[in-house]
Every structure is written in C-alpha cells, then in structure tokens.
Amino acid sequence: xxxxxxxxxxxxxxxxxxxxxxxxxxxxxxxxxxxxxxxxxxxxxxxxxxxxxxxxxxxxxxxxxxxxxxxxxxxxxxxxxxxxxxxxxxxxxxxxxxxxxxxxxxxxxxxxxxxxxxxxxxxxxxxxxxxxxxxxxxxxxxxxxxxxxxxxxxxxxxxxxxxxxxxxxxxxxxxxxxxxxxxxxxxxxxxxxxxxxxxxxxxxxxxxxxxxxxxxxxxxxxxxxxxxxxxxxxxxxxxxxxxxxxxxxxxxxxxxxxxxxxxxxxxxxxxxxxxxxxxxxxxxxxxxxxxxxxxxxxxxxxxxxxxxxxxxxxxxxxxxxxxxxxxxxxxxxxxxxxxxxxxxxxxxxxx
Amino acid sequence: xxxxxxxxxxxxxxxxxxxxxxxxxxxxxxxxxxxxxxxxxxxxxxxxxxxxxxxxxxxxxxxxxxxxxxxxxxxxxxxxxxxxxxxxxxxxxxxxxxxxxxxxxxxxxxxxxxxxxxxxxxxxxxxxxxxxxxxxxxxxxxxxxxxxxxxxxxxxxxxxxxxxxxxxxxxxxxxxxxxxxxxxxxxxxxxxxxxxxxxxxxxxxxxxxxxxxxxxxxxxxxxxxxxxxxxxxxxxxxxxxxxxxxxxxxxxxxxxxxxxxxxxxxxxxxxxxxxxxxxxxxxxxxxxxxxxxxxxxxxxxxxxxxxxxxxxxxxxxxxxxxxxxxxxxxxxxxxxxxxxxxxxxxxxxxx
DNA sequence: ATTAGCACTCAACACTTTCGAGTGCCAAAT
DNA sequence: ATTTGGCACTCGAAAGTGTTGAGTGCTAAT
Numbered sequence: 001x002x003x004x005x006x007x008x009x010x011x012x013x014x015x016x017x018x019x020x021x022x023x024x025x026x027x028x029x030x031x032x033x034x035x036x037x038x039x040x041x042x043x044x045x046x047x048x049x050x051x052x053x054x055x056x057x058x059x060x061x062x063x064x065x066x067x068x069x070x071x072x073x074x075x076x077x078x079x080x081x082x083x084x085x086x087x088x089x090x091x092x093x094x095x096x097x098x099x100x101x102x103x104x105x106x107x108x109x110x111x112x113x114x115x116x117x118x119x120x121x122x123x124x125x126x127x128x129x130x131x132x133x134x135x136x137x138x139x140x141x142x143x144x145x146x147x148x149x150x151x152x153x154x155x156x157x158x159x160x161x162x163x164x165x166x167x168x169x170x171x172x173x174x175x176x177x178x179x180x181x182x183x184x185x186x187x188x189x190x191x192x193x194x195x196x197x198x199x200x201x202x203x204x205x206x207x208x209x210x211x212x213x214x215x216x217x218x219x220x221x222x223x224x225x226x227x228x229x230x231x232x233x234x235x236x237x238x239x240x241x242x243x244x245x246x247x248x249x250x251x252x253x254x255x256x257x258x259x260x261x262x263x264x265x266x267x268x269x270x271x272x273x274x275x276x277x278x279x280x281x282x283x284x285x286x287x288x289x290x291x292x293x294x295x296x297x298x299x300x301x302x303x304x305x306x307x308x309x310x311x312x313x314x315x316x317x318x319x320x321x322x323x324x325x326x327x328x329x330x331x332x333x334x335x336x337x338x339x340x341x342x343x344x345x346x347x348x349x350x351x
Numbered sequence: 352x353x354x355x356x357x358x359x360x361x362x363x364x365x366x367x368x369x370x371x372x373x374x375x376x377x378x379x380x381x382x383x384x385x386x387x388x389x390x391x392x393x394x395x396x397x398x399x400x401x402x403x404x405x406x407x408x409x410x411x412x413x414x415x416x417x418x419x420x421x422x423x424x425x426x427x428x429x430x431x432x433x434x435x436x437x438x439x440x441x442x443x444x445x446x447x448x449x450x451x452x453x454x455x456x457x458x459x460x461x462x463x464x465x466x467x468x469x470x471x472x473x474x475x476x477x478x479x480x481x482x483x484x485x486x487x488x489x490x491x492x493x494x495x496x497x498x499x500x501x502x503x504x505x506x507x508x509x510x511x512x513x514x515x516x517x518x519x520x521x522x523x524x525x526x527x528x529x530x531x532x533x534x535x536x537x538x539x540x541x542x543x544x545x546x547x548x549x550x551x552x553x554x555x556x557x558x559x560x561x562x563x564x565x566x567x568x569x570x571x572x573x574x575x576x577x578x579x580x581x582x583x584x585x586x587x588x589x590x591x592x593x594x595x596x597x598x599x600x601x602x603x604x605x606x607x608x609x610x611x612x613x614x615x616x617x618x619x620x621x622x623x624x625x626x627x628x629x630x631x632x633x634x635x636x637x638x639x640x641x642x643x644x645x646x647x648x649x650x651x652x653x654x655x656x657x658x659x660x661x662x663x664x665x666x667x668x669x670x671x672x673x674x675x676x677x678x679x680x681x682x683x684x685x686x687x688x689x690x691x692x693x694x695x696x697x698x699x700x701x702x
Numbered sequence: 703a704t705t706a707g708c709a710c711t712c713a714a715c716a717c718t719t720t721c722g723a724g725t726g727c728c729a730a731a732t
Numbered sequence: 733a734t735t736t737g738g739c740a741c742t743c744g745a746a747a748g749t750g751t752t753g754a755g756t757g758c759t760a761a762t
Contacts, residue, residue, distance in 0.1 A: 026724050041736050044725070062724050062742040103514050139492065143504055149512070153494055159514050161500070163454050165700075237588065238607035241600060249592060249600065256589035349516075377755050392705050395756070413711040413755050 003055075003074070009036075010046050011055055012079045015067050019325050022244045024064030069290040069324070072302070076287050076328055083333040090337060093118065097341045104128065104158060104310065107345055108233050111318055111338050116236030119331050121322030122259070126266055127231045128316040129273075130154055134190045135224065140179040140216075142172050150223035154191070156311035157350040160227035164219035178203065178216055191228055196221050232266040234259060245323040251300055258297030259321075268295050269305065269317050284339065285332055290324050300324060304331050306339045310346050318342065354406075354425070360387075361397050362406055363430045366418050370676050373595045375415030420641040420675070423653070427638050427679055434684040441688060444469065448692045455479065455509060455661065458696055459584050462669055462689050467587030470682050472673030473610070477617055478582045479667040480624075481505055485541045486575065491530040491567075493523050501574035505542070507662035508701045511578035515570035529554065529567055542579055547572050583617040585610060596674040602651055609648030610672075619646050620656065620668050635690065636683055641675050651675060655682050657690045661697050669693065 003011065013034045017025040027040040027047060036043065047065055050056045055071040058064075067075065085093075096114040101107050108125040116123035137153035146168040151161040166175075185202030186194060199221045203213055237256055246252040259265060276286060288303040298321070305319040318339060320331050354362065364385045368376040378391040378398060387394065398416055401407050406422035409415075418426065436444075447465040452458045459476035467474035488504035497519040502512040517526075536553030537545060550572045554564055588607055597603040610616060627637060639654040649672070656670040669690060671682050 024724085028723070038734095039736050041738090042734080044727095045735085048726075058725085060743065062722095062744070064724060102516070137494065141490065141492065141502065143488065143510060144508065147508065147510075149502060149510060151492065151500060157495065157498065159494060159498075159500060161512060163510050165453070236611070238604060238611050241604040241607060247600060249598060252600075252603075253589065253592040256592060260587070260589050375755085379754070390705050392707090393703085396704085399757075409756085411712065413713070413753095415755065 003053075006038075007046055007050060008079060010043060011050060011067070011071060011074060014047075014056060014065055015071065015075045015079070018066055019327060022325060024059055024066050026064035029064065067324075069292065072289045072324055073292075076289065080328055080332075082336075083329040085333055085337055089118075089334075093334070093337055094341050097338060098345050101345060101349070104346060104349065105231075107342055107349075108316075108318075111342055112233045112235040115318070115320060115334060115338055116239065118334050119320055119322065119327075120236075120239055120242075121320050121326060121331070122234065122236045122240060123318075123320050124235070124265065124269075125233045125318045126269060126316045127229075128156075128158070128310045128314040129230065129270065130158070130228045130314065131192050132190070132313045133158075133228075134188055135186050135194065136188075138179070138183045138186060138220070138224070140175055140182070140220065142175050145169075148175060148219075150220055152224055152227045154227060156314050158227075158310065158314075160223075162219075162223040162226055164216075164223065166216050166219065170216070175216075178213070182220060191224070194221070194224055199224075230263075230266045230270060232263075232269075234265075240323075243323055245300065245325060254297035255301065258295055265295065268293075269319065272305070273307070273315075273317060284336060287328070287332075302326050302328075304328070304335055306335050308339055308342045308346065311350060354404075357389075358397055358401060359425075359430060361394060362401060362418070362422060362425060365398075365401075365407060365416060366422065366426045366430070369417055370678060373676060375410055375417050377415035380415065418675075420643065423640045423675055424643075427640065431679055431683075433687075434680040436684055436688055440469075440685075444685070444688055445692050448689060449696050452696060452700070455697060455700065456582075458693055458700075459667075459669075462693055463584045463586040466669070466671060466685060466689055467590065469685050470671055470673065470678075471587075471590055471593075472671050472677060472682070473585065473587045473591060474669075474671050475586070475616065475620075476584045476669045477620060477667045478580075479507075479509065479661045479665040480581065480621065481509070481579045481665065482543050483541070483664045484509075484579075485539055486537050486545065488538060489530070489534045489571070489575070491526055491533075491571065493526050496520075499526060499570075501571055503575055503578045505578060507665050509578075509661065509665075511574075513570075513574040513577055515567075515574065517567050517570065521567070526567075529564070533571060542575070545572070545575055550575075581614075581617045581621060583614075583620075585616075591674075594674055596651065596676060605648035606652065609646055616646065619644075620670065623656070624658070624666075624668060635687060638679070638683075653677050653679075655679070655686055657686050659690055659693045659697065662701060 013030055014025050017029065017033060027043040030043055031040045047056065051058065051065065055068060055074060056065040057068045059066060093114055097107065097110045099110055101110065105127065108127065112123045112125045133154045133156065135152065136155050139151045141149040141151060143149055146165060147163065148166050149161055149163055151159065153159050182199065182202050186198065200217050203217065237259060240246050240255060241252055246255070285304060285306045290302065291299050293299065293301065293303050300323065301321050302324045303319060303321050305317050307315050307317055309315050318335060320335055322331065364381055365376050368380065368384060378394040381387070381394055382391045398407065402409070402416065405419060406425060407416040408419045410417060444465055448458065448461045450461055452461065456478065459478065463474045463476045484505045484507065486503065487506050490502045492500040492502060494500055497516060498514065499517050500512055500514055502510065504510050533550065533553050537549065551568050554568065588610060591597050591606060592603055597606070636655060636657045641653065642650050644650065644652065644654050651674065652672050653675045654670060654672050656668050658666050658668055660666050669686060671686055673682065
C-alpha cells in the first residue's frame, strides 16, 4: 500500500507544479518541467495508479490531475523539504516581530502582521490559554467614586485589567481593604478554581457590610474571568482575494464569513490543541488540510499552526490559513521562525 | 440650473429603482414601476436632459441610466426621506448596543456589530479624539520589580493603561513618589500640551537621581501619548462580497485592501471631521459619495458618518461604508439611532 | 409640450465550431 | 514484465455567429 519511489516522485512533482500554476497537471507537462527518465505514457500509468489509490483526482475526464486531500497529506508528511530562510528574511521577521513590544499582545499583533505579509496568506495568533494559570496579584484601584480599575496579574507576569462600576459610596480606604482581602484569599489560586463563591468567601471577615459588596465581588470575578478569555488576532483576509483559488466569489465569502464569526476559529484552534496534547504529538508545527478542518467554509483551505510558550505552563497558538495549494515549505519555515522569535521575546518580557 | 419637479421625480425614481435592482433603468421600466402621468417618450426626453446635466449616465449606448455621483448627491441632499425605525428595530438595536457595557470601547464594539448586521454593509467606529482632552489622573502601579502599570485617566472619565518596563532597582516607595510627582505636575493639563519635556520637568525636585528616571519618564510619556491614539473598530467586511456591486473581484480587493491598511481610514475620518467642524456644518450625519471620498479603493462606495459625544468636549465617529447604491434612508435612520443610543449610554457611563 | 412610431444600438445569451491538452488502452519493443 | 509509441476519444475553453430585447434618439403628428 505504501508508495514506491517513483510514485512519490510523481506525486511530489504534481503537487509542486499545481502549487505554482493552479492548473491541473498532465503527463506531458510533467515530462517537460521535470527530468523524468521515463516517457509520458509511463507517467500516465503511474498517475492512473495514484488516482486509484486516492492521492490525486481529475476535475473532469480530459483534464490533468490535481492532488486530493490525501495527496497533500502525503506530500506534507513525507515529501516536503522545509525551506531554510535567508539571513535577510530572518532579520526582517525578527525586526518586525520585536518592534516596540511591551506586552505579549503587542508581540502577537506584530507576529500576525509579519506572517501574513511574508506568506501572502491569512495569519492569526491567539492569546495564551490561561486555564492552567494562577492568580498572582489582584489590585482594585479607585479611579473616582463609583469607578474602579481591577488589575489582574497572572502567573507568567501577564497583566489584564478592566474598568468596573461600583457603588458610589465605597471609599478609597474601604476599597483598599477589599482589595487586599481578595488578593490575600485568592493569590496563588489556579484560575479555573476561582468561582463567584470563592471570591465572595474571601470577604467573609471583612468589616464592610456584605450587602454592599455584591457588586464589587461580581465585578472582580468578571474581571478575572475576562482575563481568562481567549482573544484572537487575525490579519490579511483581503490577501485571499488575490489568489485564483478564491476567484469563485462564493468561496471567498464562505471563508471570510466563517472567519468573522467571533470566537469560532479561536474555539476550534483551542480544541485542536487539546486533542494534540492528548495524542502526545511532538512536532513543532501541525498541518490541517481541507476536510480535516472541521469548520464550515475552510474546507478549501489548509491550516498551519504552531505553539508558543509563556513561562513553563502557558501556551498559545500562531497559525496561517491559506489555500490547500499553499507553499507549505515556505509557510512552515516562516511560521517556525516566527515561533522562535516570539518565544525568545516572551522570555525576555517575563524574565 | 435647478431641477424642476418632474426631473426630481424622475431622478428619485431612477435612484430608487437602481438601488433595489442594481440594473440600469430605462424609460419603459420606469413607467411600469411608478405611476407617471406621462409616456415613456417624455421620460426619455427628461432623462436625456438629466444626462446632459450630469445627474445620470449610461454604462453603454443601448442601456438604461444609472445615477452619477452628482445624481446620488442630489438624491441625498434633497430627495431623500429618512426612514423611521419600527419599535422592534429600536429595541433590538438598543439591546445589542447596550449589552454588557463597561467602557466606551465595549459600546463601540457593540455598535459596529449591530450596525453592520442591521445594514448589511461595513460599519466602523472610532475611539474619541482625545486631543481636546486633559489629563485627570496618572497612577503608576508597581507590579513587580522591573514592571509597572501606568494608568492614565482622562477627562470625561476615560481610562487607558499600559504595561511598561522600568529599571529593576526602583522600589515601590520610589515609584509612589514618582507617580505622585508626575500626577501633581500634569493633572489638569491638556493632552496636547504634554511633551517629553513637561513630563521630565515635573520630576525636577524629586529625590531620585535623574539618571534613573529617564526610562520611567519616557514610558509614562508614551503611555499618555498612546492614550491619545485613535483606535478603530471595523466590522462586516465579508458582507460586501455578497453584494453584486463587488462581484468584480478587483473592486472587493481594492476595498478590503484599503480598509486593512492600519490607520488609513481612521486618519481620513479624522480629517473629514475637522474640515466639517471648520465649515460649521450642523447635520447629525454626513454622507460622502464615490469620488468625494479621497481614499483609493473607496471610489465605488459611499460613506455615512455621524458623531457621538463624550462629555462636553470629546467626540468620536461612527460610520457605515457601503456601495454608492446603498439604501441611504435605512442606513441614515439606523446610524442616527445608534448614535442616540451610544450618546445616552456614554452619558450613563460618565455621569 | 407631449407622444406614437420607427430605425438603430448593443449587451447578453444561446448555439456552434475549433482547438488542444489531456486521457486510456493496445500492440510492439526492450 | 516494463516501457513506450501511437491512436482514438473526451471535453473544457475560446472564439465565432445569430438572435433577442430592452434600451436609445429622432421625427412627425397631436
């Protein structure tokens, strides 16, 4: 059932040609562009065989072949040689990604920008999954009567905050008490163990009448939960319109429509990640091809993802979405390098 | 030079028909769909006249007429009757815009979402212009050695913050001194009078060696300037792909390409706004049509904007971008209502 | 001023033809 | 047992050809 050497060669040639031309490739074209030692007739036989095995398919009877999902999969798994970037490319990426970075979010935004422009496809990055994180500090800062800023510092030094409205009559001093009480009770606690009840019970001994606290408690809780939320940066949707793959408007519409649905892609990536963790996969990158992507509207696309780390426990994803016919070797080398730069930079930020 | 009544009627009918059908409208079709008391031949004469005057044009010799930019302009200026929203629509918009709002930014995000979905076009909202704002409070909160959060509170109660890196050896107490010194010196100062020099001089009398302060000064300054930055929320790009107007892929590409250029549209809206302020225009909304929009890639579009207010001095914009052939009356009524809801809600937030 | 009528225009559509790159298969060659 | 040249066949894409119909402008009659 495994492919012999020549079949591999043929498949590789077909994918390579199809990626560059977006035209079904026939036996004759194949001979012309590559130096096979056999004739076109032999290739025809090989191609017929490959088709029977499901690696390639014909758009219609009298056309050349295009790779099937399975064909791309084989290509990515065993035929692909990953590009090496030139020194200039490395430098440019490094410069762009590390440009005026103060927080992880800056970094992610830069990374998506650079990746999208360099690849010519869509790029995305997700904020770290904070589920495995714990609360390091919590400060409530009075801004003016009735308004306060809840600052949540998570392990790994990530800071999130949220402006909240509180009862007007709570004073600076009272708020300070509340703040220290909550922080004392919750700091060090894993984020997913924090519930409305934990927050409330942290204020049991407080001198302030419980009835006044409800809103504060709720807002503090919401702020913590909001810090947990996955945000996603997305860049370069418009680039897809330049690709012939999306000349058929309905495809572009489906793709962009799906991408615009808030949280849908983020949720999917997150799921993907946890299933990967289960299966114990060790690769630095991951490729999903066509139908393998369980998202309506992305079945004509491929999705390359990689994982960056924040500290020892936290991680997030960076990805590229392009046509199935994407330049895998370039994309993979670029995303891998971006991942490295991001990891290095995060280390600097959180050292 | 002004249009007589019948010409106005004809122009209005042409725009109305073209907006709904996206097909050049001819004399016969006009008669069929509207009850004119004259024959098609008369309309032909009127249409020839309207064409000579520049209000309508022919895509080709034997086709019907479509409105020119000038025609749309006339339509918007004097022919348009603005829709009134149904009670359900009002309710839906109010609900969506005011859903879980803590800050102005939440509100703007909600507003763009609602507007884009309700109109079916692209919607955008810009954070308020803070140039006329002044600094109300500035707090620097130590997070851990080497890391601090600069919290900037502007007039009108808008809060922005930024995580910064500072020299490791600055202590909590020192930072507190710095923070109060800077706040004392700068609070009440108009944002655009704050420069690196003003910030630096606020720390003249401080006990901390000047050499250590440079980074803190710079970061605080950057944080303030960042608070001034105009952010823009954009929603619904993908909806344009469903409109026949953008079936020609190159148009969609141009449009989305321009919109994706960071700051370009925001800068333009800002400019527009200040020129409007100069000319003393009092309308609650403003319409830019086709070539009137000085942005490459938007010349097939129209741009409806309105202004919301934060407190007495601050303002920002909300807008809708659609095809020239947009349903002006609906869009205008919707954007006007959104403006009202946003204004009311901001008043509640900042009261 | 309005209108009926007519000759004219031209995009859109349907239909045909041609072309060529592609295929599968078979019989001969290695 | 492969490989290969050859050949008949397929079928989409491109180019050419009518036909149709909604549109126009113009003129002469109302």
